[in-house]
Amino acid sequence: MSAEWTAIGQIGIVVLVLAVAHRPLGDYMFRVLTSPKHLAVERVGYRVMRVDPDAEQRWSTYLLSLLGFSLASVLVLFGLGRLQDRLPLDLGMAPLDPAGAWNTAVSFVTNTNWQWYSGEAAAGHLFQMAGLAVQNFVSAAVGISVLAALARGFARHGTDSRVGNFWADLVRVTVRVLLPLAFAAALVLVAGGVIQNLSAHTEITTLAGGTQSVLGGPVASQEAIKELGTNGGGFFNANSAHPFENPTPWTNALEVVLLLLIPFSLPRTFGRMVGDRRQGWAILAAMATLWVAAVGLLTWAELAGPGLVPAAAGGAMEGKEVRFGEAASALFAASTTMTSTGAVNSMHDSLTAQGGGVALVGMLLGEVSPGGVGSGLYGMVVLIVVAVFLAGLMVGRTPEYLGKKIGRQEITLVALYILTMPAVVLIGAAIAVSVPAGLAGQLQGGPHGLSEIVYAFASAGNNNGSAFAGLSVGTPFYNTLLGLAMLVGRFVPIALVLALAGRFASQRKVPEGAGTLPTHTPLFVGLLVTVTLVVVGLTFVPVLSLGPVVESLS
């Protein structure tokens, strides 16, 4: 029993910390996103940037600002990758090839942090800290900004579709939320043993007389925002399994808390922004239900250790670190795939078939439980609209949510949102299994090989970034196609959500009536969870059957 009890104990600690922290943090983010005042340092920044933080933008202008910022980010990151050998602190790394630089630029700008390269062998320090780590901050801030715009859509009535100011949202979330939290977390991680220096890699003689390189790098500063912003891009190839990124069981628990912290606090922020905290609680309940279910299933699978190799070895420890063991690895795996983080503290390719299947489904749910920072919650709100619409169909009333009518145009936007991710995942995977360049990447054939490919496109299309890393993805084929999947999987949904926000902001408020479906009740939470599962179920059952399900049954 002791393995189960300690597993429950460490899940309990994580839950406890989140339970204590989500209200103050959610309230704080509410104030950040609604305060009319700018900090002095922000005012200076706006003047240097020459942007007007007080201009209320229509949804279309908000989107243009967001896309313009993201395009500039992709171009700069692409350039840094292509020219990294000419930067200081390059460690003698070669420039990234064009397809690789494209993939990495898109990957970090879209908050995916899919990595085809190995950090310690391909990325210089300056490229990591001034290129990749910067995007860890701002891509997270973009997600929260979109959510803020959507919340304003519900909170405002009869405007000409004005949803806030993108530049102000971006800067405030970065400066007031992410930066202070990341700074504190980085120092705590250093205390635990995460390195933070600008040294190059140096060879030393080991105790037994061999040689080994001691690695350097500004790791802790990147590690903190990597988890906090649900980014997931490791400084090193082994990501959070690497002892210099995640040295102890308690840093591991801290990293799990960090990657769940903002996604689980934002429902509070949303509830306050729309003027009804109960709505936030209901969303939190739905998210938590799915997360707890996934953690429970994945922990059970890894502790039980079913399958040929785990049974023969006496446990599912392939790809796992001794200091974490099965339980802490399972907790991390479920949390990272359900938050669109994609950091890993164990190799997901070596998870049990059942455990790997849960991780895959966690992403295919559309990253809403609790999902990436901002993106998880706006994805959940889209599913709420679907749930409200279905309920409206059943009783024959015009569906509404938070005083806004869900008409034909609103539901069209929602339907397109729901269809985008599955289309990206399934079409991408279908192309990969149809051409030799795609099939060549598999480390292992059969159902596990299919799982490797589907996992890659699920990860890219949902902006997660974790991998069944046996798949060789550093090829022009995968770098180009997965880059495209990440781009579509990020910005098409964002455009649709902002359009929805604009429509809601221009609507007048529908007074609540006897026929209004209450959206804060346990009944509605149940409906929402069911809708989430049914949508993914109907879409992905065939491909899941051929991959993890076949594997589980063998």
Place this chain on the structure above:
Amino acid sequence: MTTARPHYSSGSDTVAFVRQTWAGLRVLLVLTVLLGFAYPLAVTGVAKVVFPWQSNGSLVSSTGERVTSRDDAVGSLLIGQAFDGPEWFHPRPSAAGDGYDTLASAGSNLGPLNEDLLAAVEERRTAVADAEGIERADVPVDALTASGSGLDPDISPAYARLQVARVARERGLSQDEVRALVDDATVGRDLGVLGEPRVNVLRLNLALQTMGS
């Protein structure tokens, strides 16, 4: 609401987008100064003063002392290293390069039904059982599997204990002396529930080396 931005007609959407991209570039550059330079350098500066040993990689000298200079170091307590000889405690199998190569951190990425992995597990089981003179069934799981990073610094207390007899014999020490070193090096779960009990192999071998000299 407050002042409105000029609203662009669809004809000048391209112009608007180019303007927004220029604005985006300016914003990105300012934020890069803050997030890409000021922030990591501030963390580095504070870490250097407050946690000099940790921030440099938790390095140790051949006598087991904490050092910050790489010239004096035989390794990092956080990073596993290869120990092949019979006089050492052995770490786990490693998929990082040729084993414990820090420039190639990696797991095997082999799946739970993989035949090659199964063969590797059986081969390791035989090798460990032969080396330690124990039953094949008594070899613990961490001795049979490669870690996620390939740099796992730890082994399970079970794997450490079953190496005691061999190491004591090879070094001419009593088993009790060596077992005491293992007990000293054994660390429990953090806060009683986090992670797993473990033994740091480099720390244990350093203690062994210091004792022998």
